[in-house]
Amino acid sequence: MDAYDEDSQALRGPDGSTGARRPQDQGDHERPPAREISGDPHGPVAQERSGDPHGHLAPESPGRPDGPSSRDGSGGPDEPPAPEPPPLPPAPRTGVAALSPRYQVGAAIALAVIAVGACVHLVMVFLSLAPANTVTKQHGKAIEEWVYPEFEQNWKLFAPNPLQQNIAVQVRAEVRMKDGGVRTTGWNDLSARDGAAIDGSLVPSHTQQNELRRAWDFFVSTHGPDNRPVGMRGALSEQYVRRIVVMRLYREDATSREGVIQRVQVRSRTTNVQPPGWSREKISDKPFYRVLPWWTVAADEAAGGVR
Known part of the structure; x- marks a missing residue:
């Protein structure tokens, strides 16, 4: 076996002789300096450091402080931690809260x-x-x-023989003018005005549809043919109809707006609904009037709460 002489840079043979060093021997036994080794992970430096004869690098420790960054994406130990996001504002309260x-x-x-x-x-x-x-x-x-007359209930919708008549409520009044004279108005057809207001309206008023009609039905059901009250609700129905017509006169009649209403008279005009053209039924087309006596208007009704 050859021995390497560091001082003479020569090889000694088995007999102790020396000779010039061959280039191929130098390449086999001389280790190149570490600074000349490239960054090959499978080179001899990597083998020496890792101790792996196959040249694999040792896994990097997860807790190494000298790594470029930690696993959670934050910087090194010299970098400050990321600021926490500000808390979300509380949800605004709505409604009664x-x-x-x-x-x-x-x-x-x-x-x-x-x-x-x-x-x-x-x-x-x-x-x-x-x-x-x-x-x-x-x-x-x-x-x-409590119930009558505004909240009265009936079953006419399910009647086997529905109404076949048109009933119009009309009113006239005696009005005391500012000069002291008394003037009588003409007949005001309140039902016709309600019908004109409802006709063509997509959302007709409940008052225009039912107030006057229900008031007259209430009066008829509590009075006899002689227009005298029957039962305890007769007087109530008279007061209800009177207040409605006085209110309507002050709102729609020009003469009534200029003075103070003293008395009113109400009548109904009833006409039969004519049968279709293909029917042989014969029905009179003459109107029938039911005229009530004159009612004196109280002071609170004449120029008070209903005006």
């Missing part, structure tokens, strides 16, 4: 009053339609005053 405590109490009280009123109304309407019982016998007058 957005009110102050004082107004919340007021809203709760108002809702409670509305709920109680709705329940009382439903009970009253139910008792007015229910068969006679102990409650209706003891509190019948209070139930009638």
